Amino acid sequence: MKRILFPTDFSEVANNAFVHALELAKTMQGELIVLHSFELPVVDNQFFPENYMVIYESLELAQFDMFKDEIPKLRAIAEERNLDKIKMTHRLMDGDLTFNIKKAIKEDHIDFVVMGTSGASGWESFFLGTNSGNVITDISVPMLCVPHDVPFRKIHTIGFTTRFRPKDKKALKNVLKIARKTNAEIKCLYVKTNESDVDEATVKEWEKEFENDSVTFTIIISNEVKETILDFILQRDIDILTMLTYKKGFFEGLFHSSLTKKIATEYSTPVLAIPIE
The missing domain is CATH 3.40.50.620 (HUPs)
Structure with missing residues (x-):
């Protein structure tokens, strides 16, 4: 329990x-x-x-x-x-x-x-x-x-921000357990900036591994990470957004703790923040 x-x-x-x-x-x-x-x-x-x-x-x-x-x-x-x-x-x-x-x-x-x-x-x-x-x-x-002003509504769609790293995959599998309990689908987002280092083979590997689950992947090329995430929430009708908070030294990477904190406290979509060491 x-x-x-x-x-x-x-x-x-x-x-x-x-x-x-x-x-x-x-x-x-x-x-x-x-x-x-x-x-x-x-x-x-x-x-x-x-x-x-x-x-x-x-x-x-x-x-x-x-x-x-x-x-x-x-x-x-x-x-x-x-x-x-x-x-x-x-x-x-x-x-x-x-x-x-x-x-x-x-x-x-x-x-x-x-x-x-x-x-x-x-x-x-x-x-x-x-x-x-x-x-x-x-x-x-x-x-x-x-x-504060968002009433509960049944979860149909879960957003998941990712950098296609091994620890992200572990977190995604845990979110998938929640999605199965609510019959929800997961829509994953990767914001590809000028500093992104994810190759196409890695993306294909993830797509293959989750092809039998209600999981889809979207890659958007942009250096405006926060704005891209917010557009994604609105356009894909996201009920809960999952973001990973990385804690290795100072906040680092694309989806770091400060960005998670900002979106979780300033915008009108519930955010599930998952800590990643």
């Missing part, structure tokens, strides 16, 4: 992403671990020598009460979509969001993370594009990034 981590601050952005998390759990026959992470303010105990711990305890209690009050609302959302049979457990953690997500991934043996994203700035919630983007570059499991 796949385990899906859903960090939430119980905002509208998060609640929208919660529906996507539920549907992913249904597709993968998995369970949800709901995480609420909060940071207590730094209090200088030289100014509050006597009631220092009381301050922290009251702040923690307030977070716990809020957490306790919001959980039934999530269960109501699940009931509305007839997904209330999905197993759901909860974690309340103090500290840095990314650190807590990484800790939960390790301790709860997480397979996927689902987060809401927003291009807004400021502290509306920790579900901002910057935080989601930071998590993308720091975690070791696939992460589904859900734009």
Whole structure:
């Protein structure tokens, strides 16, 4: 059974992403671990020598009460979509969001993370594009990034950006497992720039290996990578775009973490970011 981590601050952005998390759990026959992470303010105990711990305890209690009050609302959302049979457990953690997500991934043996994203700035919630983007570059499991205003819709077409490397093929096979569960087709895109080094024989090899699957390959010659990907999403009616994040030294290559972060946090298509070492 796949385990899906859903960090939430119980905002509208998060609640929208919660529906996507539920549907992913249904597709993968998995369970949800709901995480609420909060940071207590730094209090200088030289100014509050006597009631220092009381301050922290009251702040923690307030977070716990809020957490306790919001959980039934999530269960109501699940009931509305007839997904209330999905197993759901909860974690309340103090500290840095990314650190807590990484800790939960390790301790709860997480397979996927689902987060809401927003291009807004400021502290509306920790579900901002910057935080989601930071998590993308720091975690070791696939992460589904859900734009704040995108309702869930059945997955018919999955986009997959590739550089035709061996690790890309492994990732594609994993995405194919998801596609089979939803009867979706996969449309692969390779943006061939002036610096591209993929030969025709490699492309033919991939096409041969996946010829019996619902997988097609498109090669577009362009140096405008981001714009080409966005056009591809619109023209091919992509429901979810899969992008690989490479982590070898600084961000490198055609489809690197910074580009994945930008598309995942600024545009209106859910992005499944898969880390590649």
